Amino acid sequence: MDYQHRILPFYMSYSTPYFMREEDSVLRDLEYLQQMYPAQAKQLQKRIAEILDKMDYEGSMLYDEYPDKWQLYRLSENIVTILKQEEEEQDCEPAAPEKWEWIKDMVQIVMYYEIYRRRHGGRRGFLKF
Numbered sequence: 001m002d003y004q005h006r007i008l009p010f011y012m013s014y015s016t017p018y019f020m021r022e023e024d025s026v027l028r029d030l031e032y033l034q035q036m037y038p039a040q041a042k043q044l045q046k047r048i049a050e051i052l053d054k055m056d057y058e059g060s061m062l063y064d065e066y067p068d069k070w071q072l073y074r075l076s077e078n079i080v081t082i083l084k085q086e087e088e089e090q091d092c093e094p095a096a097p098e099k100w101e102w103i104k105d106m107v108q109i110v111m112y113y114e115i116y117r118r119r120h121g122g123r124r125g126f127l128k129f
Helices: 018-034 039-053 069-090 097-121
Strands: none
Touching: 018 097, 039 069, 039 097, 069 097
16 A cells, blocks of 8 residues: 555644644633733723724834834823823813823733734734744
């Protein structure tokens, strides 16, 4: 019997490459844990995702191999400015400055997570450098 017809090539033996399966499980874990965010963090995440949707295009800095730290910091500052303006439109009284100090940090953290999710598992699929 001819063994050539019975042996599968290596690339056909597994349905998905191993490194992609690991990536999928990491993203599932991250998304599951994201569901446990406190209410205010969920609101921030939703609004940040909406803002980043406008920056989600081919050649965006979000998809640079090594995104520039200063540009990401400026982006987070712009997001905080947008959030402040939206809150001022809703409320008559300004929020305490202490509140915005921790929100700045929270915006950066959530923004980095959202960028990671988009780079590795979002609409664009798996990103491999």
